[in-house]
Structures are given as structure tokens and as C-alpha cells.
Amino acid sequence: GAGVSQSPSNKVTEKGKDVELRCDPISGHTALYWYRQSLGQGLEFLIYFQGNSAPDKSGLPSDRFSAERTGGSVSTLTIQRTQQEDSAVYLCASSRNYQPQHFGDGTRLSIL
Amino acid sequence: DAKTTQPPSMDCAEGRAANLPCNHSTISGNEYVYWYRQIHSQGPQYIIHGLKNNETNEMASLIITEDRKSSTLILPHATLRDTAVYYCIVGLYNQGGKLIFGQGTELSVKP
Numbered sequence: 223g224a225g226v227s228q229s230p231s232n233k234v235t236e237k238g239k240d241v242e243l244r245c246d247p248i249s250g251h252t253a254l255y256w257y258r259q260s261l262g263q264g265l266e267f268l269i270y271f272q273g274n275s276a277p278d279k280s281g282l283p284s285d286r287f288s289a290e291r292t293g294g295s296v297s298t299l300t301i302q303r304t305q306q307e308d309s310a311v312y313l314c315a316s317s318r319n320y321q322p323q324h325f326g327d328g329t330r331l332s333i334l
Numbered sequence: 335d336a337k338t339t340q341p342p343s344m345d346c347a348e349g350r351a352a353n354l355p356c357n358h359s360t361i362s363g364n365e366y367v368y369w370y371r372q373i374h375s376q377g378p379q380y381i382i383h384g385l386k387n388n389e390t391n392e393m394a395s396l397i398i399t400e401d402r403k404s405s406t407l408i409l410p411h412a413t414l415r416d417t418a419v420y421y422c423i424v425g426l427y428n429q430g431g432k433l434i435f436g437q438g439t440e441l442s443v444k445p
Contacts, residue, residue, distance in 0.1 A: 226377070255432070255433075257433075257435075264435045264436060264437055264438070265378065265421075265433070265435040266435075267432035267433065267434070270432060278432070280432075281432065313377050313378070315377070315378075322368065322380040322383060323380065323433065324380065325377030325378045325379070326377050327375070327376050327377045328377055
């Protein structure tokens with residue numbers, strides 16, 4: 223079946239602009255996660271949604287980052303006033319309750 | 335911080351078994367061991383997980399020591415397509431979310 227889909231696959235933008243990254247999870251998966259992978263760095267947790275519960279935002283690096291999940295399905299990660307250090311691959315994952323996470327191939331974000 | 339320690343890199347000959355070690359000496363009784371891998375330019379891929387018993391699936395085998403302080407991921411017949419970074423992660427089964435990734439082991443399968 224279809225896996226986790228992320229769009230766009232690549233995004234280049236100028237410093238100071240806002241960007242939106244989209245994630246379509248696997249159908250039926252109640253949990254959705256965002257991670258970030260910077261050049262030479264490991265994967266860093268950003269935020270986690272589980273059903274109708276309040277999201278775990280403990281990994282968001284600053285208040286310029288926000289995410290929402292509409293209708294328990296699609297999620298959007300928004301970065302406002304982008305900085306060069308925001309350049310990274312942003313990965314989305316989804317899972318059923320208590321099951322391993324399945325990842326998309328990410329959005330490669332480049333800030334000029 | 336990651337709760338696991340892995341060698342930064344390993345080589346394996348094509349067709350041979352690849353044995354990837356992981357130390358998790360501070361693992362607690364209700365934490366599982368998960369293995370993921372990341373092939374270049376792709377998202378991480380789930381491989382296998384276990385609590386205390388050895389596990390096997392179509393991709394790999396997971397051997398966990400009796401004291402649970404270390405484990406080994408075994409790819410029985412490595413192919414060139416198994417070249418990737420392999421991550422060993424410790425977490426609760428119902429951890430409610432975040433995986434804490436370390437630096438992983440970069441496995442190079444050579445012809």
C-alpha cells in the first residue's frame with residue numbers, strides 16, 4: 223500500500239520567508255511525527271500527534287516552528303521567518319498505536 | 335541523549351552475514367530495542383524490534399543478551415543494497431512518540 227508521502231520533496235527559499243511542509247500519513251495511522259536531519263547530524267525529534275490528544279511539542283527548536291494536523295490525517299509543519307540554520311531534511315513518520323514508525327523520504331529544505 | 339552505543343562504521347563482504355552490535359547498558363525492564371536503517375537520501379526504514387527474546391523476520395534477526403545490556407542485528411546474507419546507516423534505539427513500546435536516534439553504524443557491503 224501507499225507509504226508516508228511528503229511534499230514538496232525539495233524546497234529552496236530565501237532567508238526570512240515562511241515555508242510550509244506537508245505530510246500525508248499512511249491511512250489508518252493515528253500517530254504522526256516530525257523529525258529533522260541536519261547535514262552531518264542525527265535525526266532530531268520535533269513534534270508528535272496522537273489522535274485527539276494535545277501534541278507533544280517538546281522538540282520544536284523555537285517559536286518560529288509550528289505544526290498542525292487537520293482531521294486526524296494530513297499534517298503541515300510551518301517555519302516562519304526562516305534562517306539558514308533551518309536548512310535540513312524534514313522527515314515525517316506515522317504509526318498505528320504501539321507499532322513501529324514508518325517514515326517518508328522527507329523534504330529537503332535549503333535556505334539561501 | 336541516545337541510550338545506545340554503536341561502532342561508527344563496519345564493512346561486510348557481499349553474501350556474508352553482517353553482525354551489527356549495540357550496547358544499551360542502561361536499558362530498563364520495559365524498554366524495547368528497535369532497529370532502523372537509512373539508505374542514502376531516503377527516510378529511515380523499520381527493521382525489527384524485541385524486548386528480551388530473540389526475534390527474526392524476513393529482513394533480519396535480533397539477538398538480545400540475557401542481561402539485555404547489548405544486542406546484535408544480523409543480516410544473514412548481506413547484499414550491496416544493504417549498504418546504509420543502521421540505528422539501534424531503545425524505547426518504550428507505548429512510548430508515545432519520539433525515537434531518540436544516535437549516530438548509528440554506517441555499514442558498507444562490498445563486492
